[in-house]
Amino acid sequence: AYVAGRMAGLTADRAFMDYTFIHFSGLADNRAGQWSAAICDTLGVPMDVLPEIVEPWRVIGEVTEAAARDFGLAPGTPIAAGCGDTAANALGAGIVRPGQVFDVAGTASVLAGCTDHFVADTTHRALLTMRSVIPGLWNPLAYIAGGGQALRWFRDEFYKYEIRDTKYEARDATDEDSARISYLVSRISRDTYDMMVAGLLVGPHAGAFLPRDAGEHRL
Structure with missing residues (x-):
């Protein structure tokens, strides 16, 4: 919505949000598809400062001359609100x-x-x-929020090491992956732990992934 508004040269009083995205605001009556007067009143949020809720296909403006130069688009091209x-x-x-x-x-x-x-x-x-x-x-x-990003972090941190030895021992063939992961985890210290990931590994088991003393991690 911000980019579309800038491309159309909208002022703040013409700000908008499409109805597929209002559930993220915490201020909406999602069932009714409008801002919640009760929530806004409780939180002290003036409803007149909130963006207009629109349909995703609503044309909110046209590409300005300046935006046309910046984005390589034809000036006057209609801009739809879009959706989440x-x-x-x-x-x-x-x-x-x-x-x-x-x-x-x-x-x-x-x-x-x-x-x-x-x-x-x-x-x-x-x-x-x-x-x-x-x-x-x-x-x-x-x-x-960080499902795929957590997997990428896991790949980048754990599998950047090339395992060419037998320092990890598996009890049997089915235990191979667990043993390998345990070995790789032991090589990651606090200094290499990306604290951004701590905020992405959410849910009741998040604590299992937080770094302990160097070399000591729980899975």
Whole structure:
């Protein structure tokens, strides 16, 4: 929305957010598709400073002369509001009917379904409910902010070593991977631990990945 607004030369009072993204704000009545007066009042947030909630296909402006020079686009090209990345993934993957499920294995990991009614996870509070691009559909989803990024860190840190010896011992063939990983973990010190990953390994087992004394880690 920020880039689109800059390309269209919008001022702050014309800021917008598409309805597939409002669940991330913490200020919205997602079921109604609007800002929550109750939440805003409780938090002391003036509703008149919030962006307008729009449909993803809403044309919010046109490419300005300056933006045309910067981006190599034709001036006057219409700019649509667009939607959030996961909402776009769902649409592109053909998630257009209730009962369908899709998985996103990117920097963030997402597992989501499709329903024709709003579902709030008030029991476990683990699922988000995203509005689909398609009116009347919803995507309840589990979201891990660093799923793919954590895997990349694991690869970069653990497998940058070439194992050409037998310092790790496996009890049997099925234990080979566990023994190899334990050996690799023992070679990672506090100095090489990327603290950014500590914030990505979320959930009840996050503590198992936090660095202990040098050479001592739990898996």
